[in-house]
Amino acid sequence: MNGAVPVNETVEAVARAHRDEWARLVGSLARRFGNLDVAEEAAAEAFATAVARWPTDGVPRNPAAWLTTTAQRKAVDRLRRENQRDARHREARMLHDDTPPEPLGLVDDDRLRLIFTCCHPALAMPSRVALTLRLVGGLTVPEIARAFLSQESAIGQRITRAKAKIKAARIPYRVPSADDLPARLSGVLAVLYLVFNEGYLASGPGTDPVRQDLTAEAVRLARLVRELLPDDGEVAGLLALMLLTEARREARVEGGELVTLDEQDRTRWDAALTAEGHRLVRERLVAAAAGTAPGRYQVLAAINAVHTSARDVRDTDWSQVVALYDQLARLDPSPVVALNRAIAVAELDGPEVALALVEHLGSDLDDYHPYHAARADLLRRLCRDAEARAAYDRAIGLTGNTAESAALTRRRDTLR
Amino acid sequence: MQYLVSVIDDKTNPGRDDREPLISAFNERLIADGHWVFAGGLADTDAATVVDNRGDEPMLTDGPFVESKEFLAGVWIWEAPDLDVALALAAEASKVCARKIEVRPFL
Numbered sequence: 351m352n353g354a355v356p357v358n359e360t361v362e363a364v365a366r367a368h369r370d371e372w373a374r375l376v377g378s379l380a381r382r383f384g385n386l387d388v389a390e391e392a393a394a395e396a397f398a399t400a401v402a403r404w405p406t407d408g409v410p411r412n413p414a415a416w417l418t419t420t421a422q423r424k425a426v427d428r429l430r431r432e433n434q435r436d437a438r439h440r441e442a443r444m445l446h447d448d449t450p451p452e453p454l455g456l457v458d459d460d461r462l463r464l465i466f467t468c469c470h471p472a473l474a475m476p477s478r479v480a481l482t483l484r485l486v487g488g489l490t491v492p493e494i495a496r497a498f499l500s501q502e503s504a505i506g507q508r509i510t511r512a513k514a515k516i517k518a519a520r521i522p523y524r525v526p527s528a529d530d531l532p533a534r535l536s537g538v539l540a541v542l543y544l545v546f547n548e549g550y551l552a553s554g555p556g557t558d559p560v561r562q563d564l565t566a567e568a569v570r571l572a573r574l575v576r577e578l579l580p581d582d583g584e585v586a587g588l589l590a591l592m593l594l595t596e597a598r599r600e601a602r603v604e605g606g607e608l609v610t611l612d613e614q615d616r617t618r619w620d621a622a623l624t625a626e627g628h629r630l631v632r633e634r635l636v637a638a639a640a641g642t643a644p645g646r647y648q649v650l651a652a653i654n655a656v657h658t659s660a661r662d663v664r665d666t667d668w669s670q671v672v673a674l675y676d677q678l679a680r681l682d683p684s685p686v687v688a689l690n691r692a693i694a695v696a697e698l699d700g701p702e703v704a705l706a707l708v709e710h711l712g713s714d715l716d717d718y719h720p721y722h723a724a725r726a727d728l729l730r731r732l733c734r735d736a737e738a739r740a741a742y743d744r745a746i747g748l749t750g751n752t753a754e755s756a757a758l759t760r761r762r763d764t765l766r
Numbered sequence: 767m768q769y770l771v772s773v774i775d776d777k778t779n780p781g782r783d784d785r786e787p788l789i790s791a792f793n794e795r796l797i798a799d800g801h802w803v804f805a806g807g808l809a810d811t812d813a814a815t816v817v818d819n820r821g822d823e824p825m826l827t828d829g830p831f832v833e834s835k836e837f838l839a840g841v842w843i844w845e846a847p848d849l850d851v852a853l854a855l856a857a858e859a860s861k862v863c864a865r866k867i868e869v870r871p872f873l
Contacts, residue, residue, distance in 0.1 A: 470849075519869075520847075520849050520871060520873070521849045526850075530850075553806045
């Protein structure tokens, strides 16, 4: 122990330990005690103890070891109490893990087990998101409720139910086998991407249009998965996609209005995040040249790399962007991808060609506000003002994002 | 760990009727691999009778306890070390039976 330290330094030390050690702590407790409830509560109690003790005792030389010892003691105490209350009940709650650690050629890390368990496909998507943010991200229930504009009780119940299903149905606490890994990993990445997207374009009227807390958390979790699975192309792709998107955050909102890519002040893009994203994309391009076919996150990251490589929107290599969208459409032939491809086609072949492509998508995307916004912009560029106005109205009616609504309204009001 | 595995059929969109040989072969494998505990197909829901003796005397009702488009066509009980193993088997079972499958753990 180093003796008493200033309070703000201690607060900083606890926050840093929380950021760095929470997932590892919960993961190792879950494996050791075979119970997610015990792991979560013992980890939370250990941090509460740190908050109470470190200001007077000083920050321990090895905070991780101190937290592990403290949390294990808390877990043992709790299990002993429960054991006395009802031994059989406790046994029924045990998670199952009698698999010997297998030499998978993978990093066999408790945090990875934790992530795959929280993102198990037998859990509903909102449960996976809440459980991942709580157990891996270390967010509190009120923080998660705020992030998704839900009631705390609803989020708490969701997490409790998910943990109960993991126990009752015996969802295993392990890293999937090499055969199952790609499919299971894509489920994990979907959870992280959903968290990021909710931050990128927040859907509620009562919230900031861009939720940096959520995008930052998603980036942090993606970095963690990348650290644990450094050779996976889609993990690198998703992280790059997030970084290149996050790099533009400062320029995306101006005076409460969403600013489209072509109108953003590119000097405000974050150079460090852009550079890191470009490094990851280059790494994947080398792998692709060596014959590893890229997945959709890698292609999306490459598209963003083309955009962020242009110092001025007029320097954008649109033929490259369209070619990448062609590649993406082969992986994911969805109407949303076709819409984004059409928007790029407008820059290469003109708005008339693009509008013809967009009109085909109306039956599938009638409830999707970006479809109406894209159509409105194309009609505006073709001076078909009355139709553009109607399309802007549809888009404004459908978007839940305040800054996007403001930007669409301004563009609509420039029409004659 | 045991799981109740329900085969769900759909009255408006019934599964195919030619699955017996495939199901038998699948059952042989379940037995060989130590997963098989019990299997049984069920007669039509019209053949069901509901008995309620919570009151003074038993009340009999003709038909299933709940009328729905989807109904239970058969059940298995499987022994499996964890849900991942049960879900992988269920994915095969769904193909073999050409029907949806529900996997539910016993307490």
